[in-house]
Structure formats: C-alpha cells, structure tokens
Amino acid sequence: MRRINHYTEDSKDFLHSIGNAMHGENRTTYLAMENELYTKYDEYENNLNTLEQLTPLWPDRTPENSTQGTCAYDMYSREKKDIAFLWEYLKNANGGKTIKCPICGVRDVKDLDHYAPRSIFPEYSVHPKNLVPTCHECNVVKDNVWLTAKGRRIVFNAYFDTPLSILAVLNSEIKIDQHDLPYVDLTINVPTMRPKGYGIMMRTLKQLDLIPFYNDQVNDLFKTEFIKLSAHLNDSLTRQIFPDFDVCWQARKHEYSACLVNEEAVGEVNVLLYHALVNSPEFDRWIGRKF
Numbered sequence: 001m002r003r004i005n006h007y008t009e010d011s012k013d014f015l016h017s018i019g020n021a022m023h024g025e026n027r028t029t030y031l032a033m034e035n036e037l038y039t040k041y042d043e044y045e046n047n048l049n050t051l052e053q054l055t056p057l058w059p060d061r062t063p064e065n066s067t068q069g070t071c072a073y074d075m076y077s078r079e080k081k082d083i084a085f086l087w088e089y090l091k092n093a094n095g096g097k098t099i100k101c102p103i104c105g106v107r108d109v110k111d112l113d114h115y116a117p118r119s120i121f122p123e124y125s126v127h128p129k130n131l132v133p134t135c136h137e138c139n140v141v142k143d144n145v146w147l148t149a150k151g152r153r154i155v156f157n158a159y160f161d162t163p164l165s166i167l168a169v170l171n172s173e174i175k176i177d178q179h180d181l182p183y184v185d186l187t188i189n190v191p192t193m194r195p196k197g198y199g200i201m202m203r204t205l206k207q208l209d210l211i212p213f214y215n216d217q218v219n220d221l222f223k224t225e226f227i228k229l230s231a232h233l234n235d236s237l238t239r240q241i242f243p244d245f246d247v248c249w250q251a252r253k254h255e256y257s258a259c260l261v262n263e264e265a266v267g268e269v270n271v272l273l274y275h276a277l278v279n280s281p282e283f284d285r286w287i288g289r290k291f
Contacts, residue, residue, distance in 0.1 A: 007128035102158035107135035174283035
C-alpha cells in the first residue's frame, strides 16, 4: 500500500462545475442545496486525517432529502468531462503514466473508488479527494465497506494514510514441501507493540482478501526467479568466478537485499519474494544440497 498524490485545486469549484452543468430539475435541485454541500465539503477538508468522524448529510431519507440525495448521488459519472479531467489530472500528478493500484500494488488502476461510500455519503460523490484511483478488483471487493463496529476505518486511504512496509504486517519465508520442493509461505506479523498504521493495513489485507492474492502472486514470481537462479548457479562462468557455492549464494543474496532498499519502487510482491530469498534458513540448507 502506498500514498499517491491527490487533487490540490479547489474542491468546491470542481463540485460547482459539475452541478452547474446539470439540466432541468436536477440543476434546480443542485443549486438549492449547493451551499449545504459546500458546508459538507468544508467538513471533509477539515477531517482529512479523521474521516471516520464524518456524518451523512441525509441519514434518514425523507421525500425532500431523498430527492436531494439522489441528485447528489447521480452527479458522479465516468462520462462527465470533469471526471475525465480528474483522471488526467491524477495521472499527471502521479508520474504521467498508468498508475498501479495503491491498495494491492499489483494491478493497474481502472476505477475511481468512492472512499467514503457513495451509498452512505452521496454528498461526496464528486468530491475529488473522495475519489481514489484503484484497480477494478479492489474497488469491487471494497464495495460499501466503511467502518468497523468500533468506528474504525476499514480500508487504507491512499491519499491521507501513511503506509507501513508490507513486511511490517506480513512475513515471507521459503519452506520445503513434502515433495522436497520450495515454496514461499506468507504469515501475518503480530508485533507486541503495533506501529501506527498497522491496524488499518491489516484490516485492508483481510477485508480485500489480499493475503491469498499476494501468496499466489509471490509463488508465481518465485517459479520464474528460481529458473533464473538455477541457471545462474549452474552456469560455468559463475562457477569460475565463485568456486565456492556458499560465497556464490551469499553474493546472490546480497543482490536480493539491495532490491529491498527502495520498497515502493520494487512493489509488494517483489519485496515479499526478495525478503524470503534472503531470510529463509530452510531454503539455504535446501539449495546448498541441490547445488
């Protein structure tokens, strides 16, 4: 999980541009509630680090606020020019290329997720800081998830939460199965003193079912890396440079360790793999027997 850059222009101007472009009764309804929406936008801006304190504008649907809530809900559409502009803005603000999902870190972004769910907070349906780029799979699984029974946010916010290393919440180690074959085993880290941010990252992993997803991704990558590693260890030139296997293997592990220096650039799956290659005594013994 990682932070990405958000929209920094005036959110109320963004809202007004969309609302003012509406037609007929929808535009009339929007203009009648614009000041009320502005007040809610101020509330959002004042609680960027404590979004769980937000309260819905329409907690109970009366005929009047049902009409307003529906109007606000329907303001969001991917076909709107302002939403298309926001997509382009976010792309440029985050490197000018395809953004990797800030939640799973693996798949390309396809959707704009309503962080505070649109079904609960239609007033924020087009708030640019409430529209977070995610992959389609993370967006679909997140759905309308919001708070725990204790009022804690469940899913990591890529605009405002500070991420921890994936290794703070998951440990990776290469084990040997009953058929004498290596595989990467992922387990949950439960530290005695949980660092700030641990809870929301762990809730995100569990809610979005990312641990088995990472497990599959890491083991698929391990198969490819192991083919390369085997070729390297069996290469005649490698044997000339490193006549002693232990020295050769330690040099390779040093290369893997170097890849862990910049975890954000490497990505969660690679971090878990390289960490396992460097920190697996059982694999050290196994590969020493094989090569």
